[in-house]
Amino acid sequence: MRVSGRHEMEALASAAMAALREAGLIEELGFLQNRVFALGSERLFETEQLDQDAWLWRFKPMVELLLLHVLDVARGAARSTADRRREIRWALEVSGY
DSSP: OEEESHHHHHHHHHHHHHHHHHTTOHHHHHHHIIIIITSOHHHHEEEEEEETTEEEEEEOHHHHHHHHHHHHHHHOTTSOHHHHHHHHHHHHHHTTO
16 A cells, blocks of 8 residues: 655654754643644544555644644744744644644
8 A cells, every 4th residue: 555645744743843842842742742643543634545555645734734833833933932832822722722
């Protein structure tokens, strides 16, 4: 079975977690792990069978937007840590996680 998109999903999730860790936003990393990544696969991503032996995997749109936003905010060194912390927590709440 061939799966397209899996590596891109793993890369985005890893990058978001690494950015939080590097920014010292450890509590927010825990929120992301417990409130998003702990959910079942049906809540996190979509699959599409392309043919008999090939699949396409992708994050659901809100999950992808949340991870991209978390990544951007965590890397935003021009903002204070407190501001970044508030923004990430706000994004988790608004996105429903």
